[in-house]
Amino acid sequence: MQNTHSADIEPAAISGLLDASLTVTRDRHGQASILIKVGSPGSTPGECDSIELVLNSASADEIAELLRDDRPARHSTAVQCSIGVLRRR
Numbered sequence: 191m192q193n194t195h196s197a198d199i200e201p202a203a204i205s206g207l208l209d210a211s212l213t214v215t216r217d218r219h220g221q222a223s224i225l226i227k228v229g230s231p232g233s234t235p236g237e238c239d240s241i242e243l244v245l246n247s248a249s250a251d252e253i254a255e256l257l258r259d260d261r262p263a264r265h266s267t268a269v270q271c272s273i274g275v276l277r278r279r
Contacts, residue, residue, distance in 0.1 A: 210238075220247030240276040245269065 213225045222245040229238035245253065249269045256267060 216250065220250060221245065222247075222250035222253075237278060239278050240274075242274045244272040244274070 208228050209230055210226050210228045213227075214222060215225075216222045224243040224245070226241040226243075227233075227235055227238040228241065249271060252267070252269050256263075
């Protein structure tokens with residue numbers, strides 16, 4: 191994984207970028223889990239810190255719609271979720 195940043199995207203509120211991988215799963219009820227594994231390239235999953243976002247169906251649909259929209263956003267959109275963190279270091 192490499193750090194990338196598009197000049198067209200506003201800088202994030204948090205400075206600095208970390209290498210990570212992202213896995214998205216959705217159950218039959220529409221609830222989504224976004225699992226982020228933070229670690230350097232080549233790290234095994236057990237060596238990575240993990241952050242999991244759990245979204246209800248409506249929040250998952252809202253994020254999907256925001257990602258499909260190719261127009262520049264006029265404002266930020268907050269979406270409700272639950273979050274879990276597992277620190278390995």
